Amino acid sequence: MFHSGELAIQHAVGVREVAAANSKLIWPSIPDRVTPFVAAQSYCVAGGTSVYGDIWAEFIVGTAGFATVVRDGTSLTLPLGPGGLPERQFDLGPGKHIGLLFIDFATRKRLRVNGHIAAMSGQELTLSVDQAYPNCPKYIQARRLTTTHAPTEPNRVETGTTLPAYAWDWISRADMFFVASTAADGSADVSHRGGNPGFIRTQGQALIIPDYHGNSMFSTLGNFLLHPGAGLVFVDFETNRMLQLTGDVELDLNAKGDMPSSVGTGRWWTFRPRKYVVSSVGSSVSAEFIDASPFNPAVSATSVK
Incomplete structure (x- = not known):
């Protein structure tokens, strides 16, 4: 059930023992009772x-029901391109792995679906489900998202290797982000x-x-231990932009020094970006x-740069 x-x-x-008990929530397919939750979502986060x-991680905005679960829950279909899985960011093809997070900010419900591509045809792919499981609602700020699908400005993409000042400000103000990771x-x-x-916290370029x-x-941390890399995505709903980062990770399971004591666990991880992309989320939200x-x-106060 768990990897090394x-x-x-x-x-x-x-x-x-706690993890073993919680592992009962990991399903080999998407249960029938969960299918309506997936069908109701008009956005999700993909990683690969x-x-x-x-x-990379990417915030995807589509229409309600853009992800379709097959009857037995062993696979789901996703559109490719606008309103679906972006082809520019991920290596897509049969056997390639994709992680998905369906999240409803208003209710704080979320479902992780991890799998591999079983088939691609036309503007659609079929993801074979390897595991699916819900997560608790902790640390989710409740928001009510509305997708208008109104015409947006042409998607101006900015890329680079050194984050500009405004990106660091964006990160320091963030109350959420999404992280993609991979196993061995x-x-x-x-x-x-x-x-x-x-x-x-931001420290230098980290x-x-x-x-x-x-x-x-x-x-996530287990993946980091085997493959110390990650993709992060921050979403700014006021400007309909997202900041994507890819880079390297270093784990600290017993942090000392000036780390804020309020965290409680003593666990931190350091992320050093190597590349970034700023772009539109692709639809007016x-x-x-x-x-x-x-x-x-x-x-x-010491936790902010």
Whole structure:
């Protein structure tokens, strides 16, 4: 059920029994009772690897039902291109791995679906489900998203290797982002990370990110242990833009020094971006902020650059 990286982190932290109990929520297919949740979503986050081996995460906006689960839940179909899985960022083809995160910000519900591409035809691909599981609602800031699909300005893409000042400001104000990671066999996973604005420290050209208490399975950190790379995506709903980063990861499971004590776990990971992309989310989206997660740890003044 768990790969060697996940098991190593679970043992190091001392939560093996908790993780084993929570593993009962990992399904080999998407249950019938969960299918309506997927069908109701008009956005998700995808993660995978490019043809150059870089890991990327991307926020995708479509229409409700753009992801279709087959009757037995063993696979789902996704459109390619606008309103679906972007072909420019990922290495797509039979056998390639893709991680998906379906999330409803308003209800704080989320479902991770990890799998590999079984077939591609025309403007659609079929993803064979390897595992699917729900996550708890912790650290998700509640928002009500509305997709208008109104015409947007041409997608001006900015790329580079050194983040501009405005990107660092964007990160320092963020109360959420998404992270894609991969295991040794290439299987991909996408997870949500959230907290009060300022929960991400910036130091030089690095992001220092706390690991809050979660489900104890350590899917993301376990992947980092085997493959220390990641793809991050930050979404700005006010400007309908996203900031994507790909880079390298260093884990610290027993942080000391001036790390804020409010984090509680003592676990942090450092992310050093190698490339970035700023682009439109591809569709006009508005987001009404409802409230912050009651689980968010306080952020000390020293945690912001």
